[in-house]
Amino acid sequence: xxxxxxxxxxxxxxxxxxxxxxxxxxxxxxxxxxxxxxxxxxxxxxxxxxxxxxxxxxxxxxxxxxxxxxxxxxxxxxxxxxxxxxxxxxxxxxxxxxxxxxxxxxxxxxxxxxxxxxxxxxxxxxxxxxxxxxxxxxxxxxxxxxxxxxxxxxxxxxxxxxxxxxxxxxxxxxxxxxxxxxxxxxxxxxxxxxxxxxxxxxxxxxxxxxxxxxxxxxxxxxxxxxxxxxxxxxxxxxxxxxxxxxxxxxxxxxxxxxxxxx
Amino acid sequence: xxxxxxxxxxxxxxxxxxxxxxxxxxxxxxxxxxxxxxxxxxxxxxxxxxxxxxxxxxxxxxxxxxxxxxxxxxxxxxxxxxxxxxxxxxxxxxxxxxxxxxxxxxxxxxxxxxxxxxxxxxxxxxxxxxxxxxxxxxxxxxxxxxxxxxxxxxxxxxxxxxxxxxxxxxxxxxxxxxxxxxxxxxxxxxxxxxxxxxxxxxxxxxxxxxxxxxxxxxxxxxxxxxxxxxxxxxxxxxxxxxxxxxxxxxxxxxxxxxxxxxxxxxxxxxxxxxxxxxxxxxxxxxxxxxxxxxxxxxxxxxxxxxxxxxxxxxxxxxxxxxxxxxxxxxxxxxxxxxxxxxxxxxxxxxxxxxxxxxxxxxxxxxxxxxxxxxxxxxxxxxxxxxxxxxxxxxxxxxxxxxxxxxxxxxx
Ligand SMILES: Nc1ncnc2c1ncn2[C@@H]1O[C@H](COP(=O)(O)OP(=O)(O)OP(=O)(O)O)[C@@H](O)[C@H]1O
Ligand SMILES: [Mg+2]
Numbered sequence: 239x240x241x242x243x244x245x246x247x248x249x250x251x252x253x254x255x256x257x258x259x260x261x262x263x264x265x266x267x268x269x270x271x272x273x274x275x276x277x278x279x280x281x282x283x284x285x286x287x288x289x290x291x292x293x294x295x296x297x298x299x300x301x302x303x304x305x306x307x308x309x310x311x312x313x314x315x316x317x318x319x320x321x322x323x324x325x326x327x328x329x330x331x332x333x334x335x336x337x338x339x340x341x342x343x344x345x346x347x348x349x350x351x352x353x354x355x356x357x358x359x360x361x362x363x364x365x366x367x368x369x370x371x372x373x374x375x376x377x378x379x380x381x382x383x384x385x386x387x388x389x390x391x392x393x394x395x396x397x398x399x400x401x402x403x404x405x406x407x408x409x410x411x412x413x414x415x416x417x418x419x420x421x422x423x424x425x426x427x428x429x430x431x432x433x434x435x436x437x438x439x440x441x442x443x444x445x446x447x448x449x450x451x452x453x454x455x456x457x458x459x460x461x462x463x464x465x466x467x468x469x470x471x472x473x474x475x476x477x478x479x480x481x482x483x484x485x486x487x488x489x490x491x492x493x494x495x496x497x498x499x500x
Numbered sequence: 501x502x503x504x505x506x507x508x509x510x511x512x513x514x515x516x517x518x519x520x521x522x523x524x525x526x527x528x529x530x531x532x533x534x535x536x537x538x539x540x541x542x543x544x545x546x547x548x549x550x551x552x553x554x555x556x557x558x559x560x561x562x563x564x565x566x567x568x569x570x571x572x573x574x575x576x577x578x579x580x581x582x583x584x585x586x587x588x589x590x591x592x593x594x595x596x597x598x599x600x601x602x603x604x605x606x607x608x609x610x611x612x613x614x615x616x617x618x619x620x621x622x623x624x625x626x627x628x629x630x631x632x633x634x635x636x637x638x639x640x641x642x643x644x645x646x647x648x649x650x651x652x653x654x655x656x657x658x659x660x661x662x663x664x665x666x667x668x669x670x671x672x673x674x675x676x677x678x679x680x681x682x683x684x685x686x687x688x689x690x691x692x693x694x695x696x697x698x699x700x701x702x703x704x705x706x707x708x709x710x711x712x713x714x715x716x717x718x719x720x721x722x723x724x725x726x727x728x729x730x731x732x733x734x735x736x737x738x739x740x741x742x743x744x745x746x747x748x749x750x751x752x753x754x755x756x757x758x759x760x761x762x763x764x765x766x767x768x769x770x771x772x773x774x775x776x777x778x779x780x781x782x783x784x785x786x787x788x789x790x791x792x793x794x795x796x797x798x799x800x801x802x803x804x805x806x807x808x809x810x811x812x813x814x815x816x817x818x819x820x821x822x823x824x825x826x827x828x829x830x831x832x833x834x835x836x837x838x839x840x841x842x843x844x845x846x847x848x849x850x851x852x853x854x855x856x857x858x859x860x861x862x863x864x865x866x867x868x869x870x871x872x873x874x875x876x877x878x879x880x881x882x883x884x885x886x887x888x889x890x891x892x893x894x895x896x897x898x899x900x901x902x903x904x905x906x907x908x909x910x911x
Binding site for chain 1: 526527529531535537864868895896903
C-alpha cells in the first residue's frame, strides 16, 4: 500500500480537484484506491456527493472500525462511459469535526497506525488536505509515502510550494527515525495553466530549471474542470474526449509510473 | 511486541546509534508538528520518562470524574490498593447476581479467564451478543478485562501518571483503568490452578511521576477518550471549578457520605471572571449552555445520579429527568426506574434477535464480505468472480438506496 498526499500551503491551487481525479483514475486503471478527505471544509466529500459522517474524526478519535467508515463508490460515478473501472474507489469522508482531531490525540503516528490495518485491502491511499498548516498535518506527513504538489505558476503559489517543501524535509527526518521510511516527492503538477501568459510560461520554465523532470506536464485552465465539478464527476467521466480528460489521464498515468519507484 | 514497538525498533535500526541529546525523534503530535514547521510551541507537558512503580504503592484518586468501577461496587471498597483483589471478587459476584436476575440461572457471564489467557481483545459476534445481554456491572468489568488482555499481549502503550506523595506512596492522576487492569492480571496469574505465575511481571506499572497533581491534565485525558457520560462530565466540571476557585475552599471528598454531594458544592457557583473559555475547552464542549446543563445534573436526586452513571443514560434523558425532579422528585425517580427497566428488557431481547448473523448490505459483515470477495476474484476464477460481482451489486444497490434516502432528506 502506498500513501500519497496532496499538499500545498497556498489555497485554491487544485489539491482537491487532483486528489479526486487521481483517486478515481487509479480506480479505473485497476487499483483499489481510498480517498481520505482530511480537510475540515470537506470539499472532496461534497464533490463526490457523499454524506459527511461518519468520517475522519471517527477513525482517529472514536476509534471506529474501517468497515463502519468506508464508502465504496459505484463505478458509474467516476468511470468513463466505455472504460469500466478495473479497481475500486472507496472514500473516508470529512466534516467540521476534522478540525477538532488534533485536540484529541497526541500520537503523531495515529494515522500511520490506522492505515496499516488496510495493508491487504487497499493499494493506494490519497489524502486531500487543507492549505493552512495544523497539528493534523504533522500526522498526515508522517503517514505519507509520497507527496504530490499542485501549484499555480504564479508567484504566491510558488512561494507556498517552497515553504511546503521545506516542511516536507523536516517531517521526513522524524519519519525516517521512527519508521525507517522516507517521504518521497511524487511530483510537482502545475495547474490551471495558461500557456499564453508570460507570467505562467516563465514561472513554468523556472520550475523546470529548478526541479527538472519532477515537474509534470501542466493541467491547463479549462472550463471542463469546473463543469465536471458541478456534476460531481471527474472530467474523464463527463467529457471523455476533452482536452481536460486527456491531460487528467496524463497525470494519472504519470502517477502510476512514479508510484512504482516509491 | 506491539505494532508501535515494532515500528520504533525498525526505525531504530535505521538511525545512527549516535543519537545526540535532544535529537531523539519524539512521537508526540505537538512536538513533531512544531519541529516539522520549525515552530517554538512550548511542549504540552514535560516528557517525563516513565519508571516502574509498585501497583500497591499507588493510591487511586477518589474524586476522579471518570468512574471505572461502577458506583454500586465502589461503595464496598475503601480505596486501599491492597483491597483491589477483594474488590474484583465482589464485582465478579455481583456480575453473576446481575446475570441471574436478568436472564435466569442458566446464563453465564463472559469467560474472564479465557479473555485474559488468550489475549483476545476483539469480540466475535457471539461474544457481542454476550456483551449486549449483560448489564452495566458486567459491561464495565468486561472492559477492564479486555484492556488487561491487550496489555498482556501488546504491553502498556501509555504509562499512567502519578503524583509523588509521602512515604514513597503515589497518588494516581491519570490511568485508573490501566492500573486496575494491572491488578487484575496480578490477581489472575498467580500460579494457582496451573496458571502461569506472572505476579512479578504485574507487580509494577510504568508510571510518569509528575511534580504536582493537575486536574486539568486529568481532564484533558478524560476528555480525549470521548466517552464521559453526562454524570462524568458534571463531576469533571465540578473538579475544574474547585481548582479555579481554590481547592482549599471546599470540604474534602472524604467528608461526604455520598460522593455526589462533594461535587454538588459548586452547583450554585459562577465560574471566575474570564475562565469560561478555559473551562469549555477543558471539557471539550462548545456552548456555554452545556455548563448550565451540567449544573443541573449536580442537583439530580442521588438514585438517579448513581444509576445514570452506571447505565450511561444520555444527557437528553438526564435533562428531562431534571425538569421533572424540579416539580416532583418522586415522579422523576419513578420515570427513571421505568427507563432503566426498559433498558434492561431491551438489552435482553436484543440477544435473540442477534442469533441469525446478518449479512445484509450496509452491515459490517457485508463490507468484510465484499473486501474478501474482491481479494478472491482473479483471472480465470469464474466462480469467485461471479460471487464478487453479486456482492458488489448488492452493495451498489445499498449505496443507491442510501443516496436516495439522503437526497430525500434535503428536498
Ligand atoms: N485546470 C483547471 N481549470 C479550471 N478550473 C480548475 C482547474 N483545476 C481546478 N479548478 C477549479 O479551481 C477551484 C479550486 O480548486 P480546488 O478546490 O481543487 O483547490 P484546493 O487547492 O483544493 O483549494 P483549498 O486550498 O481551498 O482546499 C475549483 O473550483 C476547481 O473546480
Ligand atoms: Mg481543497
